[in-house]
Amino acid sequence: MARLTSGLRVSSLPLLALLAVLGFALAGRDWSATAQGVNPAVPPEVAAHLDQWPQANKDLANTRAQADGGITSQNVSQLGVAWTFNVPGKAAFGAAATNPLIDGNTVFFQDLQSNVFAIDLASGMVKWQQTYNADSIGPNGPAIGYGKVFVAKDVFTIAALDENTGAELWSTKVSPSQGTGVDIQLLTYDNMVLGSTVPGSGASSFYQGGNTGVIFALDQATGAVKWQFNTVDSADIWGNAQVNSGSGAWYPPAIDTDMTYWGIGNPAPFPGTAQFPNGSSRAGNNLYTGSVVALDHTTGKLNWYQQIVAHDLYDHDFQSSPILASVNIGGAAQKIAIGSGKAGEVVALDATTGKVLWNVAVGKHQNDAVQDIPDGLSIEVYPGILGGVETALAYADGVVYVPVVNLSAFFTNSSVDGKSASDVTRSSGELVAIDAATGIVLWDHNLPKADFGSATVVNDLVFTSTVDGMVYALDRKTGNEGWTWQAPAGINGSPAVAGDMLVLPAGVGPNPVLVALRLGATGSAAPAASATPARFCRSHRSKIRPSTQTR
């Protein structure tokens, strides 16, 4: 995904992802119920708690829709702080670019030093922790199933932990080189652990020539690799393996019974180099970057692809987890896959064939169609490298909810000004509601800052958050604000919701926390003096400290 800069230099920090919150999901009632409720391929722990938040985007359809009747517009004002957990592990993009899981009475959470925590849902007390202290730019996060918790223990390695103790049971190195790493929240299905590598392993080591992202499936029992799919279609990486890199998946796939659906990242170098301006080192469309790929879940074989962003110059991943839904089109029910990404396009595809049904631009667009920047000229492009749709969409009752970042970047034909591109004080946000059958925008709610907090449907509300830590609950039908709350730190993570509780990572800034809000709770979380950093930048690695809880 993105490269950001730290300080004043434009460096190749892969960033965006960082901000990325991981996804959560809601349930497209019909599809998710079919996919999971009667599907023996769903892990037992997940199947037992489908009414909670047992997967990154809640369900395999990635709907991020909680319809349990707990938190509604009638009682949302009664949300208060039940507990907070001080997140110890900070890295380049804060401490918590993930989606916690809620399974039974336990919250599973991973920080950006790759440390893993099992936390009591009711009290916030830590049941166990597994300390890795390994930098992750994020997104990252756990998956559960088969008595285990699966995580990236570092950017090169997947590990399985005992669900009850946190003890490591096995580990598998999935990265073939120092130039590739794992930046994705994992997913479990049919006795497999699904994830991907991306062409980078840290904030200063991204998009080195020759590195590509590879989707993998591991045996949940042993960690053995069951299949792999290289998300670059050519062995010489579009003609110049010395210079080119790209692709990979940053967010977990959607799954129906047989098929997995993945959003794929961008090609590099972007926009080019002095020797190869405007992406001239990588002629052609650069498959499968900027695409959705549908892969058979048992073999990893490509069923279809659809490229939305061809030969990208602007770090425009199509990275969001696709949402699966069934909508009425022309009088007939049709299964669709809805994807989006940093190009700021929301696209509905026929889930069977990959055919584009509609494509809607969201947020601000400027110069993003330019494919040939003249020598010596700098152009301002919307969306920039930290703009567009950075985090997860939500879906319920025929409507897609889309979080948007309006933040530009200045490009020459061989460089990007990372300082301004990562200056989130320049940003604004939107939450957009779109009719899933037609692509018609139903409402568009402006937000004062960038939305890196995903969309999350909770009954008749849709929640989102902005990078300054403000949490919003909007009326799903109108987009009107029904409730807001200032978190104690900025947010580039996504919440889990179950019953009367909302568990939210707030990991940006000096005092990162995992906050649990509960109806009727009266605790408080001291707000940070300024929850919004001027710029996403590296922070010093911190050691695990004893956690504290407040109630």
Next chain:
Amino acid sequence: MQISSLEDSTFDTDTLTAPANTQVTVQYLNDTAIPHNIHIYNGPDDTAPTLAQTDVVTGPGNTQSVTFTTPGAGQYFFRCDVHPLQMVGTLVVTSGAGP
């Protein structure tokens, strides 16, 4: 040789036939709004080198042509690159012709 996609993600035939060691032209009509192509491999599956392929295009009414010389007699795999599991077939090259 002619082959078409007239409906969704399908070829209208799963078999093409041509004589060995002969220059032939495949005309592929995509009459759907879904992106497709035809990619013929010089072997029994998609691990073999490419024998010929057309561009990925959407229709309706979009015809692409590719000319190549058939190899020796045998069976050769073809597919749509966009739908490689759904749209597949065999080019049957027969003996009896050639330089």
